[in-house]
Amino acid sequence: MSDATLDTIPATKAKPEDGTARPVSFRGGGFAPKPRRWVGLVVFLVLIAIAEWGTRAGWISALTLPKPSDVLQTFQELYASGLLFKHLGPSLSRLAVGAALGVSLGVSVGILIGLFSYIRAGMVPLVAALFPIPKIALLPLFVIWFGIGEGSKYALIAFGTFTPTVVATYGAVDNVDRTLIRMGQSFGLSWFSIVRKIVLPGAMPGILSGLRISLAIAIILLVAAEMLGAEYGIGAYILQAGSLYDLERLFAGVVILSVLGVLVSGAIAIIERRLLGWRT
């Protein structure tokens, strides 16, 4: 949606008399998003307030949605019992290892695709074939390959983050300004220097925006990875609560995932601000 002003539609077009001075009506502005702090927080708070009000007043039945205050209480119990960090610890390490593997592999393959015609011709169809596979469906296969322990969980998350990272990275490399590369060549820079000093920084905006998507997918896959053979972990906690129809605990777990998502996105925003300050 644009920020266009809507109040400028001219009223009745009366024929002006000759010689009268009228101000020119304003019809510019808009189409330029500006930062509006706190609006996001207000949206969250309003939605939660509506849920709380509805469940208390009874027009939302307790079976449809748990009371936000009950979810908060469950969360507090979880925290007080020390179980929160017992669940969070393994989850975060799975997320970190899996995403780091997938993203670093994805960026490397993406750059190779962007730079070499043969690798592009060979890999792009392969990536297109791998991308739509629901990675969750491959979990049993990963368990056979990498064992029921942490290996299969790392592999699932890595595989899930790999494909979107590859696609984002080679797109970003394709978009690097060719005149800058020609400039590098004309000054006799080595191939490796051109890649490191021109291609890589030039592709960074695209790689980072791809990272946002990849990491969100990593959080989604975390729950899937913990479906099999995980005693502790946010995903395991949610699935356990889900199978018992314990909605309060289910929602407490979901909230943790959401917060994780917001934190990851915030972290990327900070990285963007630091690395991409040169953008106009």
Place this chain on the structure above:
Amino acid sequence: MDIRLENISHSYDDFEVMRDITLDIPDGRIVCIVGPSGCGKSTLLRFIGGLERPSQGRVVQVGNPPEGCLNPLTYIFQDFALLPWRSVEGNISLVLEDHGIKGARARAIIDDVLARTKLSDFAKALPKQLSGGMKQRVAIARALAVKPAVMLMDEPLSALDSQTRELLMDDLVSLWTRQPFTAVYVTHNLAEAVRLGHRIVVLSRRPGQIREIVELDTPLGEREYGDPELERQQKHLWQLMRDEARAADAELINV
């Protein structure tokens, strides 16, 4: 070091863009190449610097580049080609790093070229903070840093407004008078050509051929804005180009 172009012809598939161009670029002079759009001026410049290969003919260097020259054939591009993520000094150090020049030696070179282009106060600025004219001065400073034997300038002032263009022409003239450099200067702007060129090569429209070579003897330092002799030369050049330019304008672009 001189550059010689020998019988250069070029075509894309069976589409002829250039025919039999032979040209000498003598040391210490500025050779301007003018011509209607699409006549292959910029392509010719890319041949000279080795960024592209002609289908026939060759470009030869006569003699050796001077002592201390890091990159004999150095371009200055129309769109500046500065790395937006590097500061002014970072952009200059970029072209020194690959020659192993770092630290104090790089510092000395950077300070020198920034002083020569009057940019000393802007060493830490990012390209996005600079005006078009300053960006092009950074690009000139970067080119000077590698001590080129020949500067290859591809419409260096065409992206700038006319006032900035005048100022930069003055800067180029004073750079040249202090220390004469060899340059091939491609432009479509005849005023720039008569102001900066010792020799002006007029190309015809596609397929580009040399129509005429005009020699200007007035020393660069004495050529001024609105000089009647220059005006006369400019008019003469325009006479040569006018019909070509009109015909070139009416052609379909199919490259």
